[in-house]
Amino acid sequence: MKTTTRSGRMCLVTGGAVIDVERASAGRFPADPLAVFERWTEFTDWAAGVRTGPPAPEGPAEAPVPEPRQVFAIGLNYRDHAAEAGLTLPESPPTFTKFMTSITGPDTELTLPSEFVDWEAELVVVIGRRADRVSAQDAWDHVAGLTVGQDYSERVVQGAGPVPQFSLGKSFPGFSPTGPVLVTVDEFDDPDDLAVECLINGESVQKSRTSAMVFPVPELIARLSAVCPLLPGDLIFTGTPAGVGHARTPRRYLRPGDDVVTRVEGIGQLHQTCVAG
Structure with a gap:
């Protein structure tokens, strides 16, 4: 599995698509990447079944963790x-x-x-x-x-x-x-x-x-x-x-x-x- 961040939002990279996690999960997971890492096991279980979904915002890839605590x-x-x-x-x-x-x-x-x-x-x-x-x-x-x-x-x-x-x-x-x-x-x-x-x-x-x-x-x-x-x-x-x-x-x-x-x-x-x- 691959993830990235665009416009400060966690995104899932699958095939040739970059999917907005918050929208694809109907709000189950937030846009904030750090908040998703706090629920990483739950998130990876969900993401394993995702193949398509709402596209990520336009724009360049950002740091996968834009604001790490340490x-x-x-x-x-x-x-x-x-x-x-x-x-x-x-x-x-x-x-x-x-x-x-x-x-x-x-x-x-x-x-x-x-x-x-x-x-x-x-x-x-x-x-x-x-x-x-x-x-x-x-x-x-x-x-x-x-x-x-x-x-x-x-x-x-x-x-x-x-x-x-x-x-x-x-x-x-x-x-x-x-x-x-x-x-x-x-x-x-x-x-x-x-x-x-x-x-x-x-x-x-x-x-x-x-x-x-x-x-x-x-x-x-x-x-x-x-x-x-x-x-x-x-x-x-x-x-x-x-x-x-x-x-x-x-x-x-x-x-x-x-x-x-x-x-x-x-x-x-x-x-x-x-x-x-």
């Missing part, structure tokens, strides 16, 4: 990325947040606040059931689905001392695009092994598979939920593979006019056009 992001979760950063593999997932106002849809203009904006292609997990001290064995049962994400990063703000400001450096407006759809876990042959790629102006700058993660999705959910409950609609940016601009010699950052495409196998792609701030 956004978790993981650093150094690919071995090759830790190596290019010159850091040892972590013993526990380095965790920060991307503030909610940075969330945006899949096809946008990215306003560059400086000359030091970097890219980080990521698989994003969307929580579908409250997860509180969940085991890794049971973790996938708490996932609504997967989507594509970019963890854009302003490296000067991120690295400003005396302690790094990861959350601020990664939360400028438009720095957290997600989409174009959410895909439920049952749609994948192996949700732990998906291709991830980032292209800039057609050049592949990052390419890996999620099976290369240091902490796979179930382990992330187990470790995060051991500290704080994960709520329906919460996002987990699961980390990026090698190939970021900050680790290159010479360093490379995004420039006005750059075209960034981020892909995850079985889900789709994001597209940002960079413009001057």
Whole structure:
């Protein structure tokens, strides 16, 4: 099953149609995506039998979860990325947040606040059931689905001392695009092994598979939920593979006019056009 959001309304993607959930369900489910995630099991049971219905509003796809309550992001979760950063593999997932106002849809203009904006292609997990001290064995049962994400990063703000400001450096407006759809876990042959790629102006700058993660999705959910409950609609940016601009010699950052495409196998792609701030 696939869902998306248009004009702030939850939509079901089936075949070639995009269906308005509130209208198709005769009001059983609301238009607000977050409210639907609160009833995810009930919603997926209903959606399994839906093939046609009232069309979604016209307009572009928006973030599958436009206003998540919690956004978790993981650093150094690919071995090759830790190596290019010159850091040892972590013993526990380095965790920060991307503030909610940075969330945006899949096809946008990215306003560059400086000359030091970097890219980080990521698989994003969307929580579908409250997860509180969940085991890794049971973790996938708490996932609504997967989507594509970019963890854009302003490296000067991120690295400003005396302690790094990861959350601020990664939360400028438009720095957290997600989409174009959410895909439920049952749609994948192996949700732990998906291709991830980032292209800039057609050049592949990052390419890996999620099976290369240091902490796979179930382990992330187990470790995060051991500290704080994960709520329906919460996002987990699961980390990026090698190939970021900050680790290159010479360093490379995004420039006005750059075209960034981020892909995850079985889900789709994001597209940002960079413009001057």
